[in-house]
Amino acid sequence: MSYFLQQLINGLTLGAIYGLIAIGYTMVYGIIGMINFAHGEVYMIGAFVSLITFYVLGALGVSYVPLALLLVLLCAMGFTAVYGWTIERIAYRPLRGSFRLAPLISAIGMSIFLQNYVQLLQGARVKTLPPVVTGGFHLMDSGGFVVQVSTLQIIIVALTVALMAGFSFMIAATPLGRAQRACEQDMTMAALLGIDVDHTISWTFVLGASLAAVAGLMVTLYYGVIDFFIGFLAGIKAFTAAVLGGIGSLPGAMLGGFIIGLIESFWSGYFPAEYKDVAVFGILILVLIFRPTGLLGKPEIEKV
Amino acid sequence: MNSPSAAESWIGRLKDAGLAACVAFALALPLAGFQTTDVETGQGFVTRFSWVAIAVAVVFLGKLLLDFVPRRFFPAQRAARSVAANESRTILIFGAAAAVFALLLPVMPFSSRYLVDLGTSVLIYIMLGWGLNIVVGLAGLLNLGYAAFYAVGAYSFALFAQAFNLSFWEALPIAGALAAAAGILLGLPVLRLRGDYLAIVTLGFGEIVRIVLINWGSVTGGPNGIDGIPRPSLFGLVFARSTPPGVTSFSQFFGLDFNPAQRVTFLYYVILLLALVTNWFSLRLRRLPIGRAWEALREDEIACRALGINPTSVKLSAFAISAMLGGFAGAFFATRQGFISPESFGFQESATVLAIVVLGGLGSQLGVVLAAVVLVTLPEFGREFDQFRMLLFGAAMVGIMIWRPRGILANRAPSIRLTPKDAA
Numbered sequence: 093m094s095y096f097l098q099q100l101i102n103g104l105t106l107g108a109i110y111g112l113i114a115i116g117y118t119m120v121y122g123i124i125g126m127i128n129f130a131h132g133e134v135y136m137i138g139a140f141v142s143l144i145t146f147y148v149l150g151a152l153g154v155s156y157v158p159l160a161l162l163l164v165l166l167c168a169m170g171f172t173a174v175y176g177w178t179i180e181r182i183a184y185r186p187l188r189g190s191f192r193l194a195p196l197i198s199a200i201g202m203s204i205f206l207q208n209y210v211q212l213l214q215g216a217r218v219k220t221l222p223p224v225v226t227g228g229f230h231l232m233d234s235g236g237f238v239v240q241v242s243t244l245q246i247i248i249v250a251l252t253v254a255l256m257a258g259f260s261f262m263i264a265a266t267p268l269g270r271a272q273r274a275c276e277q278d279m280t281m282a283a284l285l286g287i288d289v290d291h292t293i294s295w296t297f298v299l300g301a302s303l304a305a306v307a308g309l310m311v312t313l314y315y316g317v318i319d320f321f322i323g324f325l326a327g328i329k330a331f332t333a334a335v336l337g338g339i340g341s342l343p344g345a346m347l348g349g350f351i352i353g354l355i356e357s358f359w360s361g362y363f364p365a366e367y368k369d370v371a372v373f374g375i376l377i378l379v380l381i382f383r384p385t386g387l388l389g390k391p392e393i394e395k396v
Numbered sequence: 397m398n399s400p401s402a403a404e405s406w407i408g409r410l411k412d413a414g415l416a417a418c419v420a421f422a423l424a425l426p427l428a429g430f431q432t433t434d435v436e437t438g439q440g441f442v443t444r445f446s447w448v449a450i451a452v453a454v455v456f457l458g459k460l461l462l463d464f465v466p467r468r469f470f471p472a473q474r475a476a477r478s479v480a481a482n483e484s485r486t487i488l489i490f491g492a493a494a495a496v497f498a499l500l501l502p503v504m505p506f507s508s509r510y511l512v513d514l515g516t517s518v519l520i521y522i523m524l525g526w527g528l529n530i531v532v533g534l535a536g537l538l539n540l541g542y543a544a545f546y547a548v549g550a551y552s553f554a555l556f557a558q559a560f561n562l563s564f565w566e567a568l569p570i571a572g573a574l575a576a577a578a579g580i581l582l583g584l585p586v587l588r589l590r591g592d593y594l595a596i597v598t599l600g601f602g603e604i605v606r607i608v609l610i611n612w613g614s615v616t617g618g619p620n621g622i623d624g625i626p627r628p629s630l631f632g633l634v635f636a637r638s639t640p641p642g643v644t645s646f647s648q649f650f651g652l653d654f655n656p657a658q659r660v661t662f663l664y665y666v667i668l669l670l671a672l673v674t675n676w677f678s679l680r681l682r683r684l685p686i687g688r689a690w691e692a693l694r695e696d697e698i699a700c701r702a703l704g705i706n707p708t709s710v711k712l713s714a715f716a717i718s719a720m721l722g723g724f725a726g727a728f729f730a731t732r733q734g735f736i737s738p739e740s741f742g743f744q745e746s747a748t749v750l751a752i753v754v755l756g757g758l759g760s761q762l763g764v765v766l767a768a769v770v771l772v773t774l775p776e777f778g779r780e781f782d783q784f785r786m787l788l789f790g791a792a793m794v795g796i797m798i799w800r801p802r803g804i805l806a807n808r809a810p811s812i813r814l815t816p817k818d819a820a
Contacts (some may be wrong), residue, residue, distance in 0.1 A: 127592060141426045147441045148430060167426070174422040183794045190801035193538065197754045200747045201793025208787040213427050324743070328599065335596045366611045373600030380593055381585050 094234045099361040100354070105245045105314065107353020108252035112307040113330035114337070114345035115259065116176075116300030122276045122340035123296055124188070129199035130179055132327015133206035134301045138172040138308025139318045140210060143219055146312075157224060168309045169302035176301025177294055179206075185290065203323070211320040218319040221312055248310050255306065256346050259299075263342060268295055276340070325369070329356075332376050338389020347387060351375075413459040420455035424448040487805075491762050498668055502661045509657045512664045516732065518772045519667040520725055525752040525764035526674050527721030532750065533759035534687065535714035536694030537587075538595040541602025542749050544582075545719040547609060547741035549575040549726025554622045554736055555615070564628035564731050568724060575723020576716045578605075583715035587708050602746055609738040621737025625730050627659070628666055635659035663732050670728060674721055675761055681717070690714050691759075755796050757803030766804050770796075 113135050120128045145167040146160070154160050183202045187195045228242035263269035271292045274282040283289045311326070312318055333352040337344025352372055359371040379387065428447045433440040498519070502512050524546060531539045553571040556562055562570075586597045609616045616622065627635060633646040635658055646658060681687040689710045693700050697707055730736045752771055756763030774792060775785045796804075 121592070127595065137427070144426050144430045144432060144441065147432060151441070171422060171426045174419060178419060178423060183798075186798045187801050193532075193754050193758070194797050194801040196538075197751055198794050198797040200751065201790045201797065203790070204744075204747075204786055205790030205794065208784075208790060210427060212783060212787060214432055219432055328603065328743075331596060332600065335593060339592070364611075367607065370604050370607050373604050376600055377586065377597055380589055380597060384589050384593065386593075 094232055094237045094239045095361065097231065098237075098239045099357045101239070101241050101245060103354035103357030104350065105248050105353070106357055107350035108249050109307045109310050109314070109349075110326070110330050110333045110352050111346045111349025112252055112255065112303045112310075113326060114333040114349045115256070115342060116304050117331050118334040118337070118339055118342060118345040119272070119296050119300050121334070123272060123279075123293060124184070124195075125192070126184070126195040127199065127331065128184075128297075128300075129196065129327070130183070130202040130206060131300065131304060132323035132325075132330070133203045133210075134172060134176055134179070134323070135304040135308045135311075135326055135330075136318070136320065136323030137175050137206065137210065138168050138301075138305030139312045139322065140214060140219075140308070140320075141171045141305065142168040142309040142312045143221055143318060146221055146224065160224070165306065165309060168305040172305035172308070173298045173302045176297040176304075179301075180294060180297040185293075203327075207320055207323065214320065216320065218317050221316045221318075223316060224313055244313055248314065251306070251310075255303065256342075259303070260342060268292070272296060329369075329372060332372060335386055336376055336379055338386030341386070341388045341390075344386055344388035351387075409460060409463050412463075413456050416459040417452045417456040420452050421448065424451040487762055491765075494762070494765055495672065502664055509660050512657075512660050514773065514776060516660070516664045516667055518768055519664070519671050520729055520732075521749065521752055521768040521772050522765055523667065523671045523674050523725045523728075524722060524749045525756065525768050526671070526678055526761065527718050527725065528749050528753050529759065529761070529764055530678055530681070530690070530721070531714050531718040532753050534682065534694065535690040535711060537711060537714065538592070539598045539715075539718070539746075540595050540743075540750065541598035541600070541605070541746055542718075542722055543741045543743070543745035544598075544602040544605040545575045545578055545722035546726040546729070546745065546749075547605055547738070548578045548719075549723030550730040550736045550741070551609065551616060551622070551726075552723070553727035554625045554730045557626050557731075558622070558624070564626065564727070568727050571727035572720045572723045575726065576720035578723075579716045579719025580712060583712045587711045587715065599743070599746075602741075602743060606738050606741055609741070616738070619738060621735060621739075622730075623735040625734050625736065627734065628663070628731050630662060635662055667728055667732075670724060674724070678721075679761065686710065686713055751793055755793070755800075755803055757805040760803065760805040763803055763805035 113131065116131050116134070117128060120126065120131070142164050145164045149160050149163060154163065179202055183198045184195050187198055225242075225244040225247060228240050228245070231239040231241055233239070263272060271282070271287045272295075274285070274287055275289055275292050279289055282292075307326075308318075311322070329352055330349065333348035334345045335348070336351060337346070337348030355372055355375055356368050359365070359368040363371070383389075425448055428451060429445055430441045430443055433442055498515070501507060501515050524542070527545075528539060528542050531537050531542075549571040552574040553564075553567050556570050557564070557567045582598070582601050586594060589597060610619050612618070629635070630646060633649050635646050645654070646652075646662070652658070682691070689700070689705050692703075692705065693707060693710055700707060700710075729740070733740075748771060752764055752767040755771070756765070756767035771789070771792075775789055
């Protein structure tokens with residue numbers, strides 16, 4: 093029981109991180125209908141920017157942890173958002189309205205480019221960050237097995253929930269969110285009604301990238317080890333999460349993220365850990381067979 | 397309309413370039429401006445602000461100069477002029493010329509062992525591209541896990557050849573059959589999914605196969621892979637310096653001195669044969685009812701259903717045939733390398749093959765050839781500046797897509813068309 097609880101806590105933490113990345117995928121997919129393959133790389137860049145900011149703040153002598161965290165969060169979100177904007181501007185905008193596979197190939201190319209770009213600039217070795225946020229609570233102690241939740245895990249889950257709530261509010265009640273929903277339904281019609289489609293799509297990428305940057309920061313804090321290749325697997329899993337929840341649906345992406353995190357954590361806890369990714373993809377395939385549009389996705393109406 | 401005065405347009409240009417430079421500054425500052433270094437505490441970095449300055453200056457000047465490039469070079473203007481590559485005569489002539497060139501490559505005066513070896517690699521990718529083209533180009537199903545079938549072919553060839561002592565030619569059909577079986581196994585449950593859901597499932601399948609290959613050590617050798625895979629022989633003549641008793645080598649039979657280049661050339665002709673057969677096979681398939689059904693399904697699934705075509709079985713056949721061709725290519729890859737490991741079958745591989753198909757132009761056989769030549773030889777040219785190789789590869793993929801979104805040679809016209817004369 094206590095072991096179960098511990099895996100649950102770890103899984104929720106992991107799921108929060110996947111959920112944040114998945115939002116970026118699902119938003120872009122909802123609006124322009126493309127798989128933004130470079131999104132995993134955006135998350136990786138977010139992790140690197142966080143790490144570098146931590147180093148710089150350390151050198152500047154900022155030692156008050158909450159302040160440092162806030163500064164890193166802002167820097168990571170800001171700089172990574174510029175990457176998100178630039179990627180869309182260079183690799184996707186010229187292909188808008190082109191046929192379906194063109195932006196996908198462009199995105200795969202962009203992803204390869206960004207991986208090697210970071211590898212060239214920062215080196216191929218893993219980068220480490222000593223624990224910044226320490227401490228935690230012992231929830232229960234049964235038979236020598238202590239269930240603990242660290243302060244960092246609480247911060248991660250709380251920040252994720254707060255961001256997701258803020259985000260849902262933004263989509264539901266701000267002019268930008270309204271413009272996004274309009275573009276999702278019908279881009280041409282939205283443009284005819286005076287919505288700046290390019291502007292809206294740019295903002296979508298900026299927002300997606302800054303959420304991915306938060307996920308990158310969390311992973312840097314949580315594991316303390318990053319390298320230039322972390323974007324690939326995390327990206328695939330977050331996309332899996334988005335599809336699992338029903339792509340294009342924001343609550344679906346969050347739910348999918350938590351489910352993927354929990355599956356991974358429980359599988360590693362009870363079964364051979366090497367096969368945890370097989371379990372993730374296996375469950376994805378099973379869900380899609382029985383619910384082809386994901387858990388919260390709306391069934392698509394076929395029009396002739 | 398009164399055009400803006402020269403001064404105004406200059407101010408506008410400077411403003412644009414300035415904005416671009418600001419973006420470049422934000423992009424370069426964190427990642428290029430600071431480099432993390434390895435020190436005892438793990439928290440060292442050096443600053444490289446000169447790099448940031450260079451990046452900003454390059455972007456500023458580049459953006460200014462870009463304004464002087466004539467408008468007609470921009471992709472937006474080109475998009476209207478879509479490339480119709482359906483001039484079948486030209487294509488035929490080019491195709492025939494390419495085939496003749498490929499046949500003669502090893503005996504050309506400028507030819508070398510390196511060049512033949514490179515040609516072999518290109519041909520493997522051409523074959524993979526043609527195989528994937530059936531699913532992506534003809535049937536319009538996005539497959540992001542093609543390397544899985546390539547892997548199934550390679551591993552089943554290696555395992556069968558070693559376990560039952562089969563030769564390349566005996567084990568080749570087994571490899572193809574098993575890869576096709578894997579295609580059916582994956583396809584049966586998932587083919588009713590729509591476009592991008594299907595894409596992510598195939599991606600997941602590719603990862604599953606790779607992870608199983610890494611972890612199922614007792615059969616696949618795990619991360620170390622399998623080595624000592626038998627080489628192909630020419631009607632029982634092997635390519636080796638010394639042979640066990642009872643086996644004749646190629647050089648002994650023809651009374652030649654042994655030269656390792658003979659084997660390289662032989663492998664080249666084997667893959668050339670396989671590739672040409674693949675090409676002939678898929679061109680024939682297109683004209684059969686099944687091939688026409690693929691193309692029809694790509695264009696409109698609902699209309700197909702209305703006309704009595706069963707989408708699932710049609711898609712399944714495309715999946716299986718494409719997987720089988722991938723399996724053949726995998727078997728050849730295994731016998732050529734003599735060694736295989738899960739590393740060769742990652743997502744990178746699937747992405748490269750998909751890039752070849754899409755860059756070449758969906759559904760175009762010759763386009764695949766062109767794209768494979770470009771994508772496989774491009775990294776070779778970059779060997780001198782090795783570390784920038786993959787960087788340029790990624791940039792080239794983006795660049796070619798923007799330059800020609802429909803691929804180098806786009807072909808969406810049906811393979812067979814009912815002409816008014818036939819109809820009358």
